[in-house]
Amino acid sequence: MTARGTGRRRDRRPLDCAQVAGALQGFVDGEIRPRLAARVAEHLGCCAWCGFEADAYREIKRALAHHEPVDRAVLARVRAFAESLLNEEAPPRGG
Numbered sequence: 001m002t003a004r005g006t007g008r009r010r011d012r013r014p015l016d017c018a019q020v021a022g023a024l025q026g027f028v029d030g031e032i033r034p035r036l037a038a039r040v041a042e043h044l045g046c047c048a049w050c051g052f053e054a055d056a057y058r059e060i061k062r063a064l065a066h067h068e069p070v071d072r073a074v075l076a077r078v079r080a081f082a083e084s085l086l087n088e089e090a091p092p093r094g095g
């Protein structure tokens, strides 16, 4: 038997919230690679925090596409999210 028991190498490592935040704009715009997009989507499916952020990006994108003013509440949400990333290393886990 080998002493090393840490042989769990996955090529699909889950993204953390900071990584998702960095890729989110490209994800919403459809500008990132499909494989990365799938991983972002997977994260969004299980992380309400980032799902919230993605919704905000989509709302901004939709408003811009229709030449409508962006909802101020959405902008406030995005700002709060960004500040929370700066203030905390990890968002609260929802279980």
Ligand SMILES: [Zn+2]
Pocket: 016, 017, 020, 043, 047, 049, 050, 051
């Ligand atoms: Zn997340």
